[in-house]
Amino acid sequence: MPQPVYIESIGLLGPGLTGWEQAADVLAGRVPYAHAPTELPPPAGLPAAERRRTGPTVRLALGAGQQAVAASGRDAAQLPAIFASSSSDGFNFHAICEALAEPDPLMSPTRFHNSVHNATAGYWSIAAGAMRTSNVLCAMDGSFGAGLLEGALQAAADAEPCLLIAYDTGYPEPLHTHRPIPDPFGVALLFTPEPTPRSLARISVALTQAPATVMPDAALEALRLSAPAARALPLLAAIARGETTTMVLDYLDTVRIEADVACGNADA
Secondary structure (H helix, E strand, O other), X not given: OOOOEEEEEEEEEEOOEOOHHHHHHHHOOOOOOOOOOOOOOOOOOOOHHHHHHOOHHHHHHHHHHXXXXXXXXXXXXXXXXXXXXXXXXXXXXXXXXXXXXXXXOOOOHHHHHHHOOOHHHHHHHHHHOOOOOEEEEOOHHHHHXXXXXXXXXXXXXXXXXXXXXXXXXXXXXXXXXXXXXXXXXXXXXXXXXXXXXXXXXXEEEEEEOOOOOOOOOHHHHHHHHHOHHHHHHHHHHHHHHOOEEEXXXXXXXXXXXXXXXXXXXXXX
């Protein structure tokens, strides 16, 4: 296994999951899972003009990321960030397609601006005052896996903390039929190269061809499969239960990610 890194804090927004503290009880089986619409917070930290330009994708990513940063007690402005999304803002893409289908197609500058895959990273930099580097990744259904690999390797190679934000929102019809993502789902993991008093888990990652770990609860397994970012659920469940275990997370069609996880801060 490569050099381990540590997960210091987690942010989480999804259907029936309103933050790590509440979600940990659900994922550990202490509280039954109940589906409810994903609650998207206002995009904190943005000036009024920028807030008006944001859609659900930006609110989802900023909300999950800000949860993780707040739980860590770190300064978001000083954190390198990784953004991983399978498609970014599907509602904005739909609106652009509608505009282009008109007899006199006119493109809103805001629509065009928000169509860029790294637009969310730009909004994060404004909200956080962040001047550090950011990477923006897309790997279709493997987008969370790509982000996890990047975050773990970056924290180890650069020997400094970094923040991963993985997020997916859906499309309206007719695109929804071809790419169904029923509910927004976002997760943020703050990696550190060394253990700290706040460390939740130690993690090492490698590639494997073994089958992916599934969720034992049928509703949570359906949620895991519903959005690429939700492929994080087996990892999050192990941390919620305080387990030391090995699991396999979805990545590419024939290559997946083996994750060795040891929970707690015993190394700190």
